[in-house]
Amino acid sequence: MNRNPPIMTEVKGATRYSTIAAWSLAIARALSVTGIEPNSLFEQAGLCLDELEAKPEQRVDIDKMTRLWQLAETKTESSDFGLTVGQYAYPIHFHSLGALMLSSDSLAQAFEALPDYSALVSNGARIRLQRTPQWLGFTITPLNGVTISELAIDAFFSSLMQHGKQMVGHRHFIRKVELIRSTPKNADAWHEYFNCEVTMNATDNCMWMDRGILEQTAMTKNPQQAKQTEAVVRQYLHQMQALSWRQKASQGIHAVLLNQEPTALMIAQMYNISERSLSRYLKAEGTGFRELLKLKRQELALHYLTNTDMTISELSDTLGYTSVSNFTRSFTTWIGVSPSQYRHKVYRQQ
Secondary structure: OOOOOOOOOOOOOOOOOOOOHHHHHHHHHHHHHHOOOOHHHHHHOOHHHHHHHOOOEEEEEEHHHHHHHHHHHHHHHOOOOOHHHHHHHHHHHOHHHHHHHHHHOOOHHHHHHHHHHHOOOOOOEEEEEEEEEEEEEEEEEEEEOOOOHHHHHHHHHHHHHHHHHHHHHHOOOOEEEEOOOOOOOOOHHHHHOOOOOEEOOOOOOEEEEEHHHHHHEEEEOHHHHHHHHHHHHHHHHHOOOOOHHHHHHHHHHHHHHHOOOOOOHHHHHHHOOOOEEEEEEEHHHHOHHHHHHHHHHHHHHHHHHHOOOHHHHHHHHHHOOOOHHHHHHHHHHHHOOOOOHHHHHHHOOO
């Protein structure tokens, strides 16, 4: 069962997942180039194109962006539309980040720095690097319970390739692309675009790059300019609160919760700080680890009750409760109705 968009009760204080508005502008540009007027699609997605163009650095709710991607895919009748959008994301989206990357000694070092600024992509996904002696893998994993369009993943990999291509002079540094997305009727567009092996139905979204080529691609570095540029990017991240400890801890809890019971020590170790420091940082932001864990359980409970056929017992186990009765009691305290009653209410609204 997969409803779209999901009907959910907002949990007070829960993490709101978003991405930078410039991605929506890249979609608008790509639509215009293909002869499609974008304003009506933006309105259907609950977005105002004029407002986004006025403030491209603002944040856009992930649910609205996912809706916009769906509308764009339907209108263009193109499942590979994200590849086109990626070509228009570079001059918009990577204005500051691109300058920061250019301050690195090599393109390899630049890509190594990207995960530190993953909130520029979305705070609803985990970005990490995988390494082999020959290859560097740039991996994007949407957090469980957060819906990110397949086209958005395509667009980001496309924009990375375009950025690297400008630095290297060719696209042969891309060795392999793995995508979680289901195999389309015709996957030729992906093979032709990346000019390498492309695997669909993969376990993760990963773009593998040749480390040798990236390490040999030297960049002109101005230490003073690099310092100033990094300060600008970090200031932006601070302004949008993407680097707040509340959000860091919440995302860490989200990544761990469905596999094991999160602890404050686990989350602190993710960010190379002590448990005491994490507690102090969260207290300064008016919250604490237990409060964030409770909010995350609420958020995921609502998601799975709304969007899946998972039984109440399975959901209780998934969220780390010792018994179904404990889960039901907690959920009823949060929402005012039992999990079964909430799911029934959602069904009636469909």
